[in-house]
Amino acid sequence: MNYDVFICFKNSGKNHVPTPDATHARKLYESLRAIGFKVFFSEESLAEQGRGNFSRSIETALESARVLILVASCREHVESQWVEAEWDSFLQDLRSGNKEGELFIFNCGKLSPSDLPLFLRRQQMFSVDCLNKLIKFVAKALPRRTSLRDFVRASLHCFHPEKDEDRIYLLAVHPGTVQDSYHVTAYWGARSAKRLNSQMKAMDVSVEVAKLEVEKAKREKLHSGYVRAPFTRILTNEARSRMLAALGLPARIRSPRPSNSKPSRSSKATPTARKSAGTLINRTAEAHGSDQAGGRRRVSKDVGLLKSARSRKAKAKSTA
Numbered sequence: 001m002n003y004d005v006f007i008c009f010k011n012s013g014k015n016h017v018p019t020p021d022a023t024h025a026r027k028l029y030e031s032l033r034a035i036g037f038k039v040f041f042s043e044e045s046l047a048e049q050g051r052g053n054f055s056r057s058i059e060t061a062l063e064s065a066r067v068l069i070l071v072a073s074c075r076e077h078v079e080s081q082w083v084e085a086e087w088d089s090f091l092q093d094l095r096s097g098n099k100e101g102e103l104f105i106f107n108c109g110k111l112s113p114s115d116l117p118l119f120l121r122r123q124q125m126f127s128v129d130c131l132n133k134l135i136k137f138v139a140k141a142l143p144r145r146t147s148l149r150d151f152v153r154a155s156l157h158c159f160h161p162e163k164d165e166d167r168i169y170l171l172a173v174h175p176g177t178v179q180d181s182y183h184v185t186a187y188w189g190a191r192s193a194k195r196l197n198s199q200m201k202a203m204d205v206s207v208e209v210a211k212l213e214v215e216k217a218k219r220e221k222l223h224s225g226y227v228r229a230p231f232t233r234i235l236t237n238e239a240r241s242r243m244l245a246a247l248g249l250p251a252r253i254r255s256p257r258p259s260n261s262k263p264s265r266s267s268k269a270t271p272t273a274r275k276s277a278g279t280l281i282n283r284t285a286e287a288h289g290s291d292q293a294g295g296r297r298r299v300s301k302d303v304g305l306l307k308s309a310r311s312r313k314a315k316a317k318s319t320a
Helices: 020-034 040-049 049-063 081-098 128-141 207-223 235-245 272-288 292-319
Strands: 005-009 068-071 102-107 125-127 150-160 166-177 182-190 196-207
Touching: 005 020, 005 081, 020 040, 020 068, 020 102, 020 128, 049 081, 068 081, 068 128, 081 102, 102 128, 125 128, 150 207, 166 207, 182 207, 182 235, 196 207
Parallel strands: 005 068, 068 102, 102 125
Antiparallel strands: 150 166, 166 182, 182 196
């Protein structure tokens, strides 16, 4: 398995008591994992792979990682047998040109540059209260991953509730089968669709021709009632995953978004109230067609105000 980051630290001290390094290394691991990095953290990664070949697993992780973070609280831990073997091997690969990457030091004690071995004194050091800053430096040191955003060149949405229409249309430009050539693919369907229809609009064309194809198709859709909308807001998680797979990108399931279904209508609501609420929903959805979740929040607020007004009116009548 390939990793982005290798966390190097001394796990236990005298009497096999966990070191403060281990505690901070786990916090660092969880923070990096939370934002999507592939991280080698011995306590978790070796358990996932099995401990049958401890040395080989560590060697493979060191070879693949672009960033090594040395977590240490004192020089004794930096120079412990396994820890020194790991950071020294990584640093030698960097210095010899065998790989590109960065080595950072996460200081969870009272280390100063003069406490470090000579070859580590030029490496950037971060204190425990600069964890977020360290993560930003890690992100900059890693190559940017290709995402769906790199391929989608047009993202359009058509919403006409009176016609029961809620459709999307996307155009993607992606590498062709010939060097320096591109395919243009259209994806379309209902906004709630788990799988979009697709059709290749152009194959193995130059980047200039691909742009023309996109503009042509986009103009046609804009004239037929579509409007521009961010694909991140109009594409379901399932449809996104299938598009990623079709384009050869790793499919990641995102956390579920609120349902696109219309708010339920209370059976106790009067016809006038239902009509008012429906009008509010349509107006809000048209104004915020690419963000229905935000529209529902505004609808709830407006309907609440409507109910309050009716309640005050009823009280006034009863008092009279």
